[in-house]
Amino acid sequence: MDRQVLERAEEHFARLLQEQLERIERMKEDEGWVDYEKVKPIVIGVCWGDGIGPYICQQAQRVLEFLLRPELASGKVVFKIIEGLTIENRAKHNKAIPDDVLAQLKQCHVILKGPTTTPRRGDPWPNIESANVAMRRALDLFANVRPVKVPQQGIDWMFFRENTEGAYVLGSSGINVTDDLAIDFTVTTSQGSERIIRLAFDYAKRNGINKVTVVTKANVIKTSDGKFLDVARQVAKDYPEVEWDDWYIDIMTAKLVDPKRRTQFRVMVLPNLYGDILTDEAAELQGGVGTAGSANIGKRYAMFEAIHGSAPRMVEEGRADYADPSSVIRAAAMMLNHIGFADRGKRLEMALEICGAFEKKLVVTGRPSGAKGAEFADYLMETLQDPELEKRWQSYQ
Ligand code: IPM
Ligand code: MG
Numbered sequence: 334m335d336r337q338v339l340e341r342a343e344e345h346f347a348r349l350l351q352e353q354l355e356r357i358e359r360m361k362e363d364e365g366w367v368d369y370e371k372v373k374p375i376v377i378g379v380c381w382g383d384g385i386g387p388y389i390c391q392q393a394q395r396v397l398e399f400l401l402r403p404e405l406a407s408g409k410v411v412f413k414i415i416e417g418l419t420i421e422n423r424a425k426h427n428k429a430i431p432d433d434v435l436a437q438l439k440q441c442h443v444i445l446k447g448p449t450t451t452p453r454r455g456d457p458w459p460n461i462e463s464a465n466v467a468m469r470r471a472l473d474l475f476a477n478v479r480p481v482k483v484p485q486q487g488i489d490w491m492f493f494r495e496n497t498e499g500a501y502v503l504g505s506s507g508i509n510v511t512d513d514l515a516i517d518f519t520v521t522t523s524q525g526s527e528r529i530i531r532l533a534f535d536y537a538k539r540n541g542i543n544k545v546t547v548v549t550k551a552n553v554i555k556t557s558d559g560k561f562l563d564v565a566r567q568v569a570k571d572y573p574e575v576e577w578d579d580w581y582i583d584i585m586t587a588k589l590v591d592p593k594r595r596t597q598f599r600v601m602v603l604p605n606l607y608g609d610i611l612t613d614e615a616a617e618l619q620g621g622v623g624t625a626g627s628a629n630i631g632k633r634y635a636m637f638e639a640i641h642g643s644a645p646r647m648v649e650e651g652r653a654d655y656a657d658p659s660s661v662i663r664a665a666a667m668m669l670n671h672i673g674f675a676d677r678g679k680r681l682e683m684a685l686e687i688c689g690a691f692e693k694k695l696v697v698t699g700r701p702s703g704a705k706g707a708e709f710a711d712y713l714m715e716t717l718q719d720p721e722l723e724k725r726w727q728s729y730q
Contacts, residue, residue, distance in 0.1 A: 384643030386447025494608025
């Protein structure tokens, strides 16, 4: 065996270990959560993204501006439009997030983000990392919180996907040791596991939900998934009022399509890659990834996004005005909850269900046969003005 080959691999591995050990030290510094009641102004950054991103984000921003009128007038809330998170600009700088864009993101408290293109092999772009993944890491957005609800079927799930570790954190740092040997790495830390698992248990406790399910593949991925599960065992002891169980990802994936079993799940907490996959499956049951919103939450920053892609084909075919803004508006509702306007976040969620699922006076189909995104946003805002909104929503339950 060529010594140089081994030395190169060892150096690579040593550097990764160093970085991860430093990350652990930063996590230990734990700065505590932002108290938005005390922050003025709360800066909401808006990144349009690519493809249909600008079209759907604009609608979400209109709805937010409508709901936050008093706070915009008093200066409690301001919007900051951040240009430059487009595939063209990212490719130009050959960076997942160009430095000046990252600097602007760091001037915000929370960010509303449209879908951004992740280049694949064969695309005309350099093979830069996903902007989502880079942003989650750069802003330490450790919790990917994804609700999925299908009230008619008794489905009411909240996923807490670990967002900064697992197979993702070194996803672009694998190594081709030789032409024949490719190695990737997966990372689990005690601190990283504890903070996401605690968030899931806290959520269950705060909302009177007596059930947390921890999902791993600890029977095979024994060291890193084993740690995640061990940490869960420890954390669970602090929540005697919350029952918990653990499942392996394969059978969990099966049980989500079992109508008899799936309604028993409520809060799920899981490592990054399993969370990625399981939340797409779950969103599909709700009506597709286009209907789901996603919150990426850290202690200092939070970012809210649609979980679907940028649909460049819709733009090429001139259909971008007909793209469905529901998912990013749902993300906006999660943002309202996060920054202390839970009442309005709840109203927006009710309006989304009324307009998108129950009443459907306008339906966005993605084609000119359906409504435009702007028309759907108008319909939502009209619905939000109804003083009987809650009663109207109740009548469908
Ligand atoms: C998601 C997406 C991203 C992920 C992609 C775009 C990198 O699928 O937000 O779930 O894998 O996390
Ligand atoms: Mg995904």
